Amino acid sequence: MRPETEAELADMIASASGPVCVRGGGTRGVSLDGSVLETGGLSGITLYEPGSLTLVAQSGTPLAEIEAALDAEGQRLAFEPMDHRGLLGTSGAPTIGGVVAANVSGPRRVSVGACRDFVLGVRYVDGAGTIVKNGGRVMKNVTGYDLVKLMSGSWGTLGVLTEVNLKVLPKPETAACVLIDGLSDADAVQAMAKALASPFEVSGAAHIPVGLDGHPVTMLRIEGFAGSVAYRSDQVAGLFGDMAVRVERDPAAVAKGWAWVRDVEAFHGQPGDVWRVSCTPTGAAELAATIGAEALLYDWGGGLVWARVAAGTDVRARLGAFDGHATLVRGSGQAKFQPEPAAIAALSRGLRLKFDPEGILNTGLMG
Amino acid sequence: MSLVLNFSLAYFRVLVISFYQFGGYAMQMPTPDATVLSRKAGIVARLQEVLPRDAVISDEMETRAYECDALTAYKCPPLAVVLPASTQEVSAVLKVCHEMGVPVVPRGSGTSLAGGALPTADCVLLGVARMNDVLETDYANRFIRVQTGRTNLSVTGAVEADGFFYAPDPSSQLACAIAGNIAMNSGGAHCLKYGVTTNNLMGVTMVQMDGTIMEIGGKHLDAGGYDLLGLICGSEGQLGVVTEATLRILPKPEGARPVLMGFDANEVAGACVADIIKAGVLPVAIEFMDRPCIEATEAFAKAGYPMCEALLIIEVEGSPAEIEEQLALILEIARKHNPVELREAKDADEAGRIWLGRKSAFGAMGQINDYMCLDGTIPVAELPYVLRRIGEMSKEYGLDVANVFHAGDGNMHPLILFDANKEGDLELCEAFGADILRLCVEVGGCLTGEHGVGIEKRDLMLDQFAPADLEAQMAVKDVFDPHWLLNPAKVFPLAASESRRSVALAAE
Ligand SMILES: Cc1cc2nc3c(=O)[nH]c(=O)nc-3n(C[C@H](O)[C@H](O)[C@H](O)COP(=O)(O)OP(=O)(O)OC[C@H]3O[C@@H](n4cnc5c(N)ncnc54)[C@H](O)[C@@H]3O)c2cc1C
Numbered sequence A: 001m002r003p004e005t006e007a008e009l010a011d012m013i014a015s016a017s018g019p020v021c022v023r024g025g026g027t028r029g030v031s032l033d034g035s036v037l038e039t040g041g042l043s044g045i046t047l048y049e050p051g052s053l054t055l056v057a058q059s060g061t062p063l064a065e066i067e068a069a070l071d072a073e074g075q076r077l078a079f080e081p082m083d084h085r086g087l088l089g090t091s092g093a094p095t096i097g098g099v100v101a102a103n104v105s106g107p108r109r110v111s112v113g114a115c116r117d118f119v120l121g122v123r124y125v126d127g128a129g130t131i132v133k134n135g136g137r138v139m140k141n142v143t144g145y146d147l148v149k150l151m152s153g154s155w156g157t158l159g160v161l162t163e164v165n166l167k168v169l170p171k172p173e174t175a176a177c178v179l180i181d182g183l184s185d186a187d188a189v190q191a192m193a194k195a196l197a198s199p200f201e202v203s204g205a206a207h208i209p210v211g212l213d214g215h216p217v218t219m220l221r222i223e224g225f226a227g228s229v230a231y232r233s234d235q236v237a238g239l240f241g242d243m244a245v246r247v248e249r250d251p252a253a254v255a256k257g258w259a260w261v262r263d264v265e266a267f268h269g270q271p272g273d274v275w276r277v278s279c280t281p282t283g284a285a286e287l288a289a290t291i292g293a294e295a296l297l298y299d300w301g302g303g304l305v306w307a308r309v310a311a312g313t314d315v316r317a318r319l320g321a322f323d324g325h326a327t328l329v330r331g332s333g334q335a336k337f338q339p340e341p342a343a344i345a346a347l348s349r350g351l352r353l354k355f356d357p358e359g360i361l362n363t364g365l366m367g
Numbered sequence B: 001m002s003l004v005l006n007f008s009l010a011y012f013r014v015l016v017i018s019f020y021q022f023g024g025y026a027m028q029m030p031t032p033d034a035t036v037l038s039r040k041a042g043i044v045a046r047l048q049e050v051l052p053r054d055a056v057i058s059d060e061m062e063t064r065a066y067e068c069d070a071l072t073a074y075k076c077p078p079l080a081v082v083l084p085a086s087t088q089e090v091s092a093v094l095k096v097c098h099e100m101g102v103p104v105v106p107r108g109s110g111t112s113l114a115g116g117a118l119p120t121a122d123c124v125l126l127g128v129a130r131m132n133d134v135l136e137t138d139y140a141n142r143f144i145r146v147q148t149g150r151t152n153l154s155v156t157g158a159v160e161a162d163g164f165f166y167a168p169d170p171s172s173q174l175a176c177a178i179a180g181n182i183a184m185n186s187g188g189a190h191c192l193k194y195g196v197t198t199n200n201l202m203g204v205t206m207v208q209m210d211g212t213i214m215e216i217g218g219k220h221l222d223a224g225g226y227d228l229l230g231l232i233c234g235s236e237g238q239l240g241v242v243t244e245a246t247l248r249i250l251p252k253p254e255g256a257r258p259v260l261m262g263f264d265a266n267e268v269a270g271a272c273v274a275d276i277i278k279a280g281v282l283p284v285a286i287e288f289m290d291r292p293c294i295e296a297t298e299a300f301a302k303a304g305y306p307m308c309e310a311l312l313i314i315e316v317e318g319s320p321a322e323i324e325e326q327l328a329l330i331l332e333i334a335r336k337h338n339p340v341e342l343r344e345a346k347d348a349d350e351a352g353r354i355w356l357g358r359k360s361a362f363g364a365m366g367q368i369n370d371y372m373c374l375d376g377t378i379p380v381a382e383l384p385y386v387l388r389r390i391g392e393m394s395k396e397y398g399l400d401v402a403n404v405f406h407a408g409d410g411n412m413h414p415l416i417l418f419d420a421n422k423e424g425d426l427e428l429c430e431a432f433g434a435d436i437l438r439l440c441v442e443v444g445g446c447l448t449g450e451h452g453v454g455i456e457k458r459d460l461m462l463d464q465f466a467p468a469d470l471e472a473q474m475a476v477k478d479v480f481d482p483h484w485l486l487n488p489a490k491v492f493p494l495a496a497s498e499s500r501r502s503v504a505l506a507a508e
């Protein structure tokens, strides 16, 4: 199925006789039971007002098209969605609907917020084929319940997004990166906490135990106007005077380094399963040690741990109880999403039953 | 801070006495459940079994203290008031009410301007004011965990000595509680840069209507499954009672400085705002005032503002050099729009004077008139059109409007001036207000940017949403509160929610 309009999509869902697997660019490369519903026919930017910092696009619009339009006006998606193709070995063109459906946020999540914080409004078709809108295209809106948040990250299990309204932000003039060499994971987590607690607006804080040259490196990103970036990167470097600190001031090199973190390039082409663990930042090193991973990458100041493990490893069993959750991003054999406590699971089930009474949308995904 | 205090008190007093107490709008409330009313003694006895003596108030003289929020035109003492001191006590109360089929209205500090905390005669009003402890502060992980009865300002108060702050700063921050902030998803003057409550909320402890206690979110980022936290924030006390919250705190910026600029047309000021945003500067605040507002504040506060059609106050943050860098760019852009005035603050005193008029604006308007304050949001690009339309409508209705608002994010607070003592003026004003909100929706905006729907905008919801849109929202409440006992008469037009509420009653 490949609807060209929202109305057509609604008809298809309403008359579907069995499960429907929603596909944007298909870069997730995992297929579920049921007939595939491609969103690619719902494509195009419907409205873009740089002066209002808002962009409205149909859900099947390729992410690349959106990024090009924003780039032409010196703006960007501030939440820095990652490209999963390298990590997952998939092809296809990621769509904006897929990004919102999976609430995909990159390194800048730690400072500006997640994808869900930049979604101002959505239109979607629920499992009964009803067209629903929520939110809008303005930055402040408390009119009724915030279903926009609920739809962001619901992986197409509550409805098929047809249109998303996004808040966009200006691209900074330049960027620099403070690099600290040789820290242990525990020391790195502390250093990142210190940088993020400074007033110098660090917009990325990552640590790689085994960097490109085989040694640990901790990365602290500063973005903004040239004078400000120069000032703040010196200030941040100054916080770590007793350590091996360098400042990378070439914006192209900085961008490359952070794309490497964002797309978890260190794991590309490497064997095993890949997990993504959201946790309390300063507990990250200790928690990650329990995983027994073959490789680790810390982002969000430690609040996000990427772990590559031997295929089939039950990472959740190793982690035990902790404040956070673990998602299986690559691999099989374990539940993809963290099982929820009973009371929350009951609410999730209840919501799914309301939004998709027949249980046809992405059946089997998310519990 | 004292400026904010003066401002909020003035705002509070004027707004509240002026508008709503008259009949024109006559907000309907559902007929109280006679069975519940007749069982008052039994209900109170059960509540007293689970709470300390002084935490249950049922005497009619005393329940009057809770008969309204800041929308004081609507008053109704509740059946009883409970003031639990812990999550467990909240749970115990809700279990009793759930079992006995008694509606519950949660309350923080009662500063809602939308009637969100307005009781019904058959409800138990559940106030969280006794729960105001700081439970944990963690600077390394940049969060604070508090009980939700704590006031907004005292959250910042708990961390500012260590160089941190809690970003959402509603003008009512001295009084309003985190509980109400979460329920209304409140905003503040600095949300252009820092976002509103939902962008700064990491987790909550919530009690469901049946007494179930749950942790949603926590000291980590994002949800592992559905984003229930995002759903609860802004749900106006209809999905659960929030007793504890984990809030993101931020390191204080090194400094901040405002600049003032005057223009000879609203359109030009609007275009200047758009150009600044397009140029890549993200000020912490962009405030806009039009001529009627400038005139009133000058007469009242004597801040020395230029007399012009439109005035902008723009504030940026950072170290002195960073401030210079941003202001240089902003001033360069402003000059291209032929400003009638550009005023930089050279020191804290001058900065204070620039903010003085803006912060006294509501109080000033109140000195010269009764007024009604609206809270719609519009796409920023529609600013010139909307201001022109408001001007035209103002002539048609024969009522003046002063505009003062957060221009960066399009959240408008038009103040309609009227004379409460003049026959028919209020009704006229109400009709005008509803038309302005409809205009906001028409140009792609919304009915309320930060104050919430409550009872106040309940009946305008169908101007913004199709029945199917409301049905999807009400279905969420069905899941969290199947019997529709939590704050049931709010947010949705009564006719739209009637079948659900009456099923709830019949079920008893
Ligand atoms: C923690 C994390 C884990 C991820 N894991 C994977 C992974 O294992 N595999 C993977 O391929 N991608 C994964 N992604 C996301 C993905 O790679 C992309 O960045 C983006 O989601 C891809 O867009 P797409 O159009 O290719 O989406 P698709 O791969 O087509 O779809 C992604 C999800 O969104 C749903 N979806 C797509 N379009 C819509 C729509 N219009 N309305 C409703 N639902 C829709 C799909 O049903 C699917 O559940 C992950 C992202 C994160 C943050």
Ligand SMILES: Cc1cc2nc3c(=O)[nH]c(=O)nc-3n(C[C@H](O)[C@H](O)[C@H](O)COP(=O)(O)OP(=O)(O)OC[C@H]3O[C@@H](n4cnc5c(N)ncnc54)[C@H](O)[C@@H]3O)c2cc1C
Pocket (backbone or CB within 6 Å): B007, B008, B009, B011, B012, B069, B070, B105, B106, B107, B108, B109, B110, B111, B112, B113, B115, B116, B117, B128, B148, B169, B170, B171, B172, B175, B176, B177, B178, B179, B180, B181, B182, B183, B184, B185, B186, B187, B188, B189, B236, B237, B238, B240, B241, B242, B243, B450, B451, B452, B487
């Ligand atoms: C002078 C003045 C200035 C204001 N300025 C602003 C402003 O700048 N920005 C802004 O956004 N708002 C502003 N407001 C509106 C108001 O202050 C906010 O809506 C505030 O968040 C309400 O908080 P409260 O604790 O007083 O809540 P209440 O009025 O007690 O309740 C508000 C809503 O929250 C629900 N609720 C309360 N406690 C709980 C709980 N524990 N669990 C679940 N639900 C609960 C109630 O049922 C109700 O629906 C202003 C109000 C005044 C009077």
